[in-house]
Amino acid sequence: DDNDRWLHQIPGSRELAATVSAMDGLDAYNELLHIDSDVTYTPRMSAAEQRARTELARSFEVAEQSRVVWPMPNTGMTVVTAVCDGYSSEIAEAWGETLPRAVFAFFDAKSLTVSLRRSPDCDFDLAHLAAQFGGGGHAAAAGCELTELRRRIAESLAATVAQAIAS
Numbered sequence: 001d002d003n004d005r006w007l008h009q010i011p012g013s014r015e016l017a018a019t020v021s022a023m024d025g026l027d028a029y030n031e032l033l034h035i036d037s038d039v040t041y042t043p044r045m046s047a048a049e050q051r052a053r054t055e056l057a058r059s060f061e062v063a064e065q066s067r068v069v070w071p072m073p074n075t076g077m078t079v080v081t082a083v084c085d086g087y088s089s090e091i092a093e094a095w096g097e098t099l100p101r102a103v104f105a106f107f108d109a110k111s112l113t114v115s116l117r118r119s120p121d122c123d124f125d126l127a128h129l130a131a132q133f134g135g136g137g138h139a140a141a142a143g144c145e146l147t148e149l150r151r152r153i154a155e156s157l158a159a160t161v162a163q164a165i166a167s
Helices: 001-009 012-023 024-033 044-065 088-096 127-130 147-167
Strands: 066-070 077-084 102-107 113-118 134-138 141-144
Touching: 012 024, 012 044, 024 044, 044 077, 044 088, 077 088, 077 113, 088 102, 088 113, 113 127, 127 141
Parallel strands: 077 102
Antiparallel strands: 066 077, 102 113, 113 141, 134 141
């Protein structure tokens, strides 16, 4: 993520990365092979860019609705958790602008994994944290699978549905 923050300082690089990731690998490769020096988007790239914008907005919406902020006074850090639908790095970057010394843990509904990120001023080693759960990554961005979390979600859903049926 620290590397991505540097790369994304190039105007248009963030949008191009999202556009390419929204395309099929071979389509993206072929489109990039024929792109001009002004990086003029082809019709396929424009459609992919719109899809990426829509997906990103949806993921931000889901994350905001599920956001939990957990202050940790003894450490000076804050843990922020949420459910997202992809784009965990983008959400963490946006939230990290207003939350100092924050560790973000997102349950990604797209991959069914936990994505760990940190605010730019936080030096907590996320690779070490992820390793405690059998995952990996690097200091600023890591991830893991928490299969028991999936079970807790299903149990909560069962209780909610059962309560609605009973009432």
